[in-house]
Amino acid sequence: MNAPAEPDPTKVGIRVLIVDDHIVVRRGIRAYLEVLDDMQVAAEAGNGQEALDRLAAMAVHGDLPDVVLIDLLMPKMDGAAATARIRQLYPDVRVVVLTSFGEMERVHAALANGASGYLLKDAEPSEVVAAIRAAAAGDVFLDPAVARQLTQEIVSPPTGLSALTSRERDVLILVAQGCSNQEIADELIISERTARTHVSNVLRKLQLTSRTQAALVAVRQGLVPPQS
Known part of the structure; x- marks a missing residue:
């Protein structure tokens, strides 16, 4: 060419x-x-x-x-x-x-x-x-x-789980499974800093203040089974 x-x-x-x-x-x-x-x-x-x-x-x-x-x-x-x-x-x-x-x-x-x-x-x-x-x-x-x-x-902003991207839903599931930011990063093949940002975005979008609250939401929504 x-x-x-x-x-x-x-x-x-x-x-x-x-x-x-x-x-x-x-x-x-x-x-x-x-x-x-x-x-x-x-x-x-x-x-x-x-x-x-x-x-x-x-x-x-x-x-x-x-x-x-x-x-x-x-x-x-x-x-x-x-x-x-x-x-x-x-x-x-x-x-x-x-x-x-x-x-x-x-x-x-x-x-x-x-x-x-x-x-x-x-x-x-x-x-x-x-x-x-x-x-x-x-x-x-x-x-x-x-x-x-x-x-x-803008007209109909998503709320709850529908506000999360597919990657953020994956992060929520891993948070509910007790994974640290570094473990989330390793699982999703991203940097620890990016994992931390995703976790912050999940908490903000769901209007939560802790990873424990996020885990409870994931269980209630059927994303992960309750911990025995």
Whole structure:
């Protein structure tokens, strides 16, 4: 496959860094964006760490992109972590997530980390362009399906167990089984810090103050059998 053409320095418009671990996806997006008069693909990267390396090199020459279009699930550094780092290091660079995953837990994490847009990969090319343009203008663009779910959360916020994500339900079960944060981390293959955050979120969402109360809720709801 031929190497991508170098960016045309005479072309004005929104400069975009495309980050996705699938080269076919990157090249497809590049091909679409580069026919637009107001778009220029500044570079590509295959994962979050590579994106940060590219941005660091571009910053040295004062030619940072306007928008980073990034996937979430990638090796070395995922899109959520990369988004947070990009927004921390380069606050003028906007980030738009383009991913296959529409779970609200991922949406909330991306937006909390500073993303200016969230699109699913079944979006129309015109929606991707609209999201990039919106981000460059300082606005937020959400996939219609994601926007509907966020609106539903506002109109009818979930309560009780329904407020928990699937991961948080797993954490609740492990808490009820008497697991420590480190044991939860080992079981779910996450860091101890992440496990601690999940436990705090479970207690907050269930409006509880202790792990013992959480264990009682899990028993009452039939998530775990009563301790004999």
